[in-house]
Amino acid sequence: MSFNTRPVILTGDRTTGPLHLGHYVGSLKNRVALQESHRQFLLLADTQALTDNAHDPGKVRSNVLEVALDYLAVGIDPAKTTICVQSGLPALAELTTLYMNFVTVARLERNPTIKDEIHARGFGRDIPAGFLCYPVSQAADITAFKATVVPVGEDQLPLIEQTNEIARRINRQIGRDVLPEACALIPEIGRLPGIDGTAKMSKSQGNAIPLSASPDLIRESVRRMYTDPNHLRVSDPGTVEGNVVFTYLDAFDADRSAVDALKAHYRRGGLADMAVKRRLEDILQALLEPIRARRAALAREPGYVLDVLRQGTSRARQATQATLDEIRHGLGLFTFEFDAVPRSAADGSPLYPSSRP
Template sequence: MSDIPANANRRVLSGMRPTGRLHLGHYHGVLKNWIRLQAEYDCFFFVADWHALTTHYEDPRVIHDGTREMLIDWLAAGVDPEQATLFVQSQMPEHAELHLLLSMMTPLSWLERVPTYKDQIENLKEKDLSTYGFLGYPLLQSADILIYRAGHVPVGADQVAHVEITREVARRFNHIYGREPDQAQRAEESIKRMGKKAAREYRELFARYQEQGDATALEATRNLLAEQANLKAEEKDRLLFYLEGRGREILPEPQALLTPASKMPGLDGRKMSKSYGNTIALREDPAEVTKKIRTMPTDPARVRRTDPGTPEKCPVWALHQVYSDESTRTWAHQGCCSAGIGCLDCKQPVIDGVLAELEPIQERARALEAEPQRLHKIVQAGQQKAREVAQATLKEVRQVMGLRFV
C-alpha cells in the first residue's frame, strides 16, 4: 500500500553520507525501503559527500574511498539505476548555489534551533565543529531537497526536524519571491480570457472563499480551472494563488515520509553500528560472518550446555526475529528454555539465513568491482538527469531573485 497520496508530488529524494562499506543495519534500515520506493516513485538517491565534510573535513580520503564503496553496495543491494536516479552531491554545483541563495534569506536562529545541531556538538566533542559549514548543514540539506522540488523525503523520526526547516525555508522563499508585483492585473487579464460564464463562476467562487472562507470553493475552483483549455498552466496557477491570497509556489514544501526503525540488531543486541563494532558488512567474507555469529554472546545464565536459558535475554534471539520463520523460532525458544539445544545449535539457522541474504548481494558486488567503468557510467548518467532538473529549478530561482544581467 502506498504511503503517498495519489495526487501528491511523487518525487522522493534521499541521501546517505559516504561511510564506506555498508552493513546489514543499512540494508534493513534504509536500502530495502529505497528498493521498495524506486518501484513506485520518481526516486533521486545521492551520496552526501559535502555533508560528510561538515564533520570529517580533516580526513578527505575516507570520503573519497567511502563514496565508491557505498555506491557499489547500493547497487549490489538492489538499487536499480533504471528505476532511480543516482548521483554524487559534490558533482552537482547547483546544490551549492541554491544553498548560497537560500542563506541570504534564512534567519540564523532557524539553524541554531535544529535539535541535531546541539546534539552533535555535545556528542562529537573530540571534533572542532565550530565551523560555518557545520552550522549551515541543515540549510544545505534543504537545498538538496528543494533543488529537485521533491515532494517527499524518507526520514526516521529523529530527522523530521530537518524536513520541517526545509518546509519553513520554502514557505519563506515563496512568500518573498512568489508574489508578482502586478498579480491582480495579470489575474484579471486571465479571468477575461476564460469567457463570460466561466469568469462569472470564478468570481463567485472567489467571493465565497475570500469572504466566507468556504473550503469547498477552493476545490471547485481547481476543477473549473482544469477545464479552461484556453489558459496556460501558469495562468491557471496564478488564478488559484490569487484566490488563495498567496504567491506562486516556486519551491514546493516537501513532506516527511516516515520510515520504520531498523529492526536489524547488532551482534551484541544493541543497534547495529560501526561505532559499537557489532556489524556484519554486506561484503563480509562468509567464513568471517560464520565466525562472528558463532562467537556472539548469549544468555549469561547458560554457562553449561545443560543450563536452561531465557531467549529474550540473548542477542541471538533478536536475530531469529529477522531471519527465522515461526517454526524455527518456536524450536529455538523451546530448545533454549529447556536446554534441549546448545547455543551453537541455536545460532546455525541465523548463520544460514544471513549467508543466504548476503549471497546474491555479494555476487552483484563482485561483478561491479570487476567493471569499475560500469559504476562510473551509471553515476554519470544519473548526474546528467539530476542536473537537468536542478538547472531548471535554479534558473527560476535566479529569475525571481533578480539575478539576471539583461
C-alpha cells in the first residue's frame, strides 16, 4: 500500500500543558505504531485550547512547543506523521463557520460530552460560544483531512457521531459523497487514573506524572499512589480493584504472568504495598528515562522543532484547503478571485482608490 492510499488518521492534543503518562498510555504509544500503517496527521489544537483558556493565551502559545517536544520525544517521526498547528490552518476556521449553518444550538447542547464538560467546569449558562461549538470545530478538523480513523476515548464517541451527522448533511446538500465518515478507534487501555485515585490524571490537579518527570519526581509520585486503605499490615489481604498501583502495572508492565502472581499474593496477604510500588517505579523509570533524554536534547534545538512544525503545517494547509475548495464549489458558493476584478473603469479612473497618501 502506497503512502497516499493509506487510511487517513487524525488525532492531536489541546496545547494547555506538557503531556503525561495518561496521554502516553491512552494515545501516544498507539500513534507511534499507527504511523507505520496510516497517513497520520497530528494536530496541535491551540485554537481549541482557547475555548476555555482565552484569559491566558500565553499559556496556550507556549505549550505548542512543549507538546511538540513530547511528540518527538516518544517517537513520533515527522517523516511519517504530519505534525501541524491548528491556528496555522485557516481552512479549518472557514469550515467551522460553514458547518455551523448545518447544526442547531439544541443539538450541540444535547451532546453528552459537551454536557458533561459544561457541568464539570461549572459554566452554567455562561458557556463560551467557542466551547459550545467545540463539536463543530472538531468536525471541521476531522473532515478537512478526510480522516476515516480518529482515536478517541469512549467519552468522545458523541463527538465522532456529531461529526458524521454534519458530514452526511454536507454530502446531502452537495448531492454526492465529498466527505467520508469517520470511525472511532478506542484504545485497549482506557483513561489512566490520577495517582490519588481520582478518575482522571490531570496536571492541574497535581495528580499526573509528566513525560519529562525527573527520577525523583517519579519516585515521589509512585510512593504517593493510592492503594487499598484497608491494607494496614503486610499480612492483611488486600484489594486489587481500584488500587492505582495495580492499575498502572496493568498498563505498563509487559510481564503479565508476574503481575497476575503479584495480584494473587496481594489478595491473600503477605505482600507489602512498598514492594509493589518498587516494581512499578522501576518500570516507569525505565520507560521515561529515554523519553526524558530525547526531550532534553530536542529542547536544545528549538530551530529544528520549529522547522518540523512549519513544514508539517504547510503540508496540512494544502490538504485542508483542497477540502475547503471542494466543499465551497459543491455548495455553489461564489469564489472571489481578486486578480480577476477589474481595477479601473472604462474611462481609466481607479475603481478602488488607494487609501495611502
